[in-house]
Amino acid sequence: MRCPFCEHTESRVLESRSTESGQSVRRRRQCLNCQRRFTTYERIEFVPIIAIKRDGKRESFDRSKLLRGIVRACEKTAIAPERLEAIVDDIELRLHQRPKREIHTSEIGEIVLDSLKDLSEVAYVRFASVYQQFQGVRDFVEALDRLRESRLEDNFEEQRQESPESAPNCAISS
Ligand SMILES: [Zn+2]
Numbered sequence: 001m002r003c004p005f006c007e008h009t010e011s012r013v014l015e016s017r018s019t020e021s022g023q024s025v026r027r028r029r030q031c032l033n034c035q036r037r038f039t040t041y042e043r044i045e046f047v048p049i050i051a052i053k054r055d056g057k058r059e060s061f062d063r064s065k066l067l068r069g070i071v072r073a074c075e076k077t078a079i080a081p082e083r084l085e086a087i088v089d090d091i092e093l094r095l096h097q098r099p100k101r102e103i104h105t106s107e108i109g110e111i112v113l114d115s116l117k118d119l120s121e122v123a124y125v126r127f128a129s130v131y132q133q134f135q136g137v138r139d140f141v142e143a144l145d146r147l148r149e150s151r152l153e154d155n156f157e158e159q160r161q162e163s164p165e166s167a168p169n170c171a172i173s174s
Pocket residue numbers: 003004005006007008031032033034035036
């Protein structure tokens with residue numbers, strides 16, 4: 001592994017540990033030349049996922065881009081970085097478990113929002129504002145409403161499991 005600071009190719013591993021989801025191994029390394037430290041990740045290679053953008057262009061799914069987007073949405077919240085990594089691991093796994101290799105970026109956005117909705121209202125709305133290209137305050141309010149409605153629906157889901165016939169049909173318009 002080439003050192004990102006001096007490009008020396010030899011380093012020693014100081015620490016190895018599995019990430020929270022067990023999908024990857026994180027290694028803390030020290031360059032044998034400049035002694036600086038850096039982190040590498042090791043994970044199973046899957047067949048690449050192709051993301052179809054809003055304008056129809058295709059590009060391979062970029063895990064680090066997704067992580068950056070989520071990190072940005074979660075800035076100044078109390079959510080630990082390890083938790084965000086675990087979320088991205090989980091999303092990536094979900095993408096790889098789908099039978100199709102292609103996915104619209106809007107669907108990825110929905111999956112992310114689904115992961116963020118119970119974690120942080122702030123992060124949810126920030127991410128929604130980027131993914132859905134909010135035009136103004138009204139869009140924020142609508143996103144918050146959707147979040148609250150989907151939480152209500154989750155409660156209905158729980159009730160439905162207890163009494164299958166009595167739960168109201170709660171549809172969410174998108
Ligand atoms: Zn170095």
